[in-house]
Amino acid sequence: MSIATPFDPERFVDEAAAAVGLSIPPDDRAAVVENFGRIAAMAQFVMAFPVADDIDPATVFRP
Amino acid sequence: MIDRTALEIAAAVRSREVTAAGVTEATLARIEQRNAQYNAFTAVTAERARKEAAAIDVALARGEEVGPLAGVPYAVKNLFDVAGLTTIAGSRIDADNPPAVRDAAAVRQLQAAGAVLVGALNMAEYAYGYTTENTHYGPARNPHDVARSSGGSSGGTGGALAGGLVPVALGSDTNGSIRVPASLCGLFGLKPTYGRLSRQGVRLFAASFDHVGPLARSVPDLAAFYDAMQAPDSDDVVCAVTGVEPTLPELDRGREGLRIAIADDYFAPDGVDHALAAVEHVARALNVAQRVTIPEAARARAAAIVITAAESGNLHFADVRKRPKDFDPTTRDHFLSGTLVPANWVVQAQRFRQWYRVRANELFRSFDIIIAPATPCPAPLIGQEHVMTINGVEMTARRHLGMFTQPISFIGLPVVVAPIHLDGKLPIGVQIIAAPWRELDALRLARHLEHEGIASAPLPASLSPVR
Numbered sequence: 001m002s003i004a005t006p007f008d009p010e011r012f013v014d015e016a017a018a019a020v021g022l023s024i025p026p027d028d029r030a031a032v033v034e035n036f037g038r039i040a041a042m043a044q045f046v047m048a049f050p051v052a053d054d055i056d057p058a059t060v061f062r063p
Numbered sequence: 064m065i066d067r068t069a070l071e072i073a074a075a076v077r078s079r080e081v082t083a084a085g086v087t088e089a090t091l092a093r094i095e096q097r098n099a100q101y102n103a104f105t106a107v108t109a110e111r112a113r114k115e116a117a118a119i120d121v122a123l124a125r126g127e128e129v130g131p132l133a134g135v136p137y138a139v140k141n142l143f144d145v146a147g148l149t150t151i152a153g154s155r156i157d158a159d160n161p162p163a164v165r166d167a168a169a170v171r172q173l174q175a176a177g178a179v180l181v182g183a184l185n186m187a188e189y190a191y192g193y194t195t196e197n198t199h200y201g202p203a204r205n206p207h208d209v210a211r212s213s214g215g216s217s218g219g220t221g222g223a224l225a226g227g228l229v230p231v232a233l234g235s236d237t238n239g240s241i242r243v244p245a246s247l248c249g250l251f252g253l254k255p256t257y258g259r260l261s262r263q264g265v266r267l268f269a270a271s272f273d274h275v276g277p278l279a280r281s282v283p284d285l286a287a288f289y290d291a292m293q294a295p296d297s298d299d300v301v302c303a304v305t306g307v308e309p310t311l312p313e314l315d316r317g318r319e320g321l322r323i324a325i326a327d328d329y330f331a332p333d334g335v336d337h338a339l340a341a342v343e344h345v346a347r348a349l350n351v352a353q354r355v356t357i358p359e360a361a362r363a364r365a366a367a368i369v370i371t372a373a374e375s376g377n378l379h380f381a382d383v384r385k386r387p388k389d390f391d392p393t394t395r396d397h398f399l400s401g402t403l404v405p406a407n408w409v410v411q412a413q414r415f416r417q418w419y420r421v422r423a424n425e426l427f428r429s430f431d432i433i434i435a436p437a438t439p440c441p442a443p444l445i446g447q448e449h450v451m452t453i454n455g456v457e458m459t460a461r462r463h464l465g466m467f468t469q470p471i472s473f474i475g476l477p478v479v480v481a482p483i484h485l486d487g488k489l490p491i492g493v494q495i496i497a498a499p500w501r502e503l504d505a506l507r508l509a510r511h512l513e514h515e516g517i518a519s520a521p522l523p524a525s526l527s528p529v530r
Binding site for chain 1: 271300359361362364365366368369372380383384387388395396397399400401402403404405407408410411412413414415416417418420474
C-alpha cells in the first residue's frame with residue numbers, strides 16, 4: 001500500500017509540517033488540509049498504476 | 064492602424080506609411096483609454112517603448128535593415144524579466160525585489176526583431192490559478208464581458224489582446240496558462256514543445272512543465288512572434304533546440320497531408336456541451352470522423368497536479384515559512400500544502416510521466432494532429448464559484464478549467480488553441496495538438512481553420528474598430 005487507507009490528511013499535514021519546520025497559520029490550516037487531501041487523492045490514483053521498474057523518471061539531467 | 068495585425072503594422076512601418084513612434088503613441092493612448100476596464104496591464108513601459116520605436120524610425124530613415132516585427136507593439140505577462148522593472152509574477156512578495164537588470168531571453172529576441180515592448184501584464188500569483196482573480200492587483204477582466212474572467216494564469220495577456228490594446232502578447236503555460244486565457248478570450252495561443260523556447264529570465268512555477276509562448280488575434284502573427292522567439296539558449300537547461308525552424312513561410316500550406324483525429328474518452332465527457340460543440344464544429348468543417356483515445360489522460364492530469372504542487376511548494380518554501388500571509392489567499396493553501404508532498408509520490412508521478420509519454424507519442428505514428436477541447440466551459444463570472452457537473456461529478460471552474468490542458472502539457476506536446484465563436488455565445492477554444500517538435504503542423508491547421516472562417520479572434524462587438 002503506497003498511501004495509508006483511509007488517508008488522514010489532517011494528521012499528515014500536522015506531522016509533516018512539524019517535520020519540515022513549517023508553521024501553518026491557524027486560520028489557513030483547514031484550507032491546507034483540504035488542499036492536501038485533494039493532492040493525496042491524485043497521488044493515490046497515480047500510485048495505483050503499476051509502472052515497470054525499468055522506466056526512468058521523466059526528469060532529465062545533462063551534465 | 065493599431066487594430067491591424069502585427070504583420071500589417073510591421074509592413075506599414077517598414078514602408079514608412081506610418082512611423083513606429085506614431086504606432087507606439089497610439090498604442091499607449093489606447094492602453095490609457097481602455098486598460099481600467101480590463102485591468103490587463105500592471106506596468107506600462109512608455110519610456111522604453113518610445114526609445115525602441117525611435118530607434119526603429121532612425122534605422123529606417125538611414126536606410127538600415129530592421130527586423131521582421133519592426134514597430135509592432137507587444138506586452139508580456141509580468142513574470143518575464145524586463146530590465147528596470149521588478150518582476151512581480153503577480154505577487155506582493157516579489158514586489159520587494161530589485162528591478163531586473165536584464166531582459167528575459169524572449170524579450171531580447173523580440174527586441175532584436177524590432178518589436179516594441181509597451182508593458183507588463185496581470186496574472187495569477189506565481190502562475191497558480193486559471194481565473195486571475197488576483198487579490199493584490201485585482202481580477203483580470205474579459206473584454207467579451209467584463210463581469211467574466213479572462214482566464215489564467217496569463218489573464219492580463221488575454222485581456223490585453225481581446226480588448227485590442229496590443230496585437231500580440233506573451234504568456235507562460237505550465238498546466239494551461241496560455242491555453243485557458245486563449246479559450247476564454249477567444250484568441251489564438253501557442254504552447255510550443257517543452258524545451259523549444261528559452262525560459263531564461265522567466266519566473267518559474269513548476270519547472271517540469273513550464274513553457275513560454277505567444278497569444279495573438281491571427282495565426283500569422285502568432286507564427287511570426289514564435290519564429291522570432293526561437294533561438295538555442297544554454298542559459299535555460301531545459302531548452303533543447305540547436306537551431307531555428309521558421310514556421311511563417313510554411314503556414315499557408317493548408318491541411319494537406321495532415322492526418323487528423325478527434326480525442327474521445329476523457330476529452331469528451333458529459334456536461335461540457337459548449338466545449339464539445341466547438342470541437343464538433345471543427346471536426347465537421349474538416350470532415351474528420353476519426354476518433355482516438357489518449358490512454359490514462361485522467362491519471363496524467365493527477366500526476367501533473369502532484370508534481371506541480373511539489374515543485375511550486377519547494378520553489379516558494381522560504382516564503383511560505385517566513386511570510387505566509389503575504390501570499391494571495393487564493394494561492395496560499397496550494398503553496399503551503401505543496402511543501403509537504405512526499406518524494407515517493409513525486410518520483411512515481413515522474414515515472415508515470417515517462418510511461419505516458421511513450422504511449423501518447425505512439426499515437427502520432429498514425430496521426431499528425433489530435434483535436435480536443437481547450438476548456439470545459441467558456442469564461443466564468445468573476446467572484447463566483449461556477450460549478451459544472453462533469454460525468455456526474457460536481458467540479459468548480461476555478462479548479463478544473465485546466466482539465467483538458469493538463470494531460471497535454473504534462474508531456475510537453477505543442478498545441479495551438481483555435482478560438483471558436485458559436486452563434487450568440489461566448490468564445491471557446493479547441494486544442495490542436497501536434498507531435499513533439501511539430502509546432503508547424505498545429506500552426507498550419509490553425510491557419511487553415513482561420514482561412515476557412517472556422518476559427519477567428521475578432522474584437523468584441525462593443526469595441527468599434529478605430530482606424
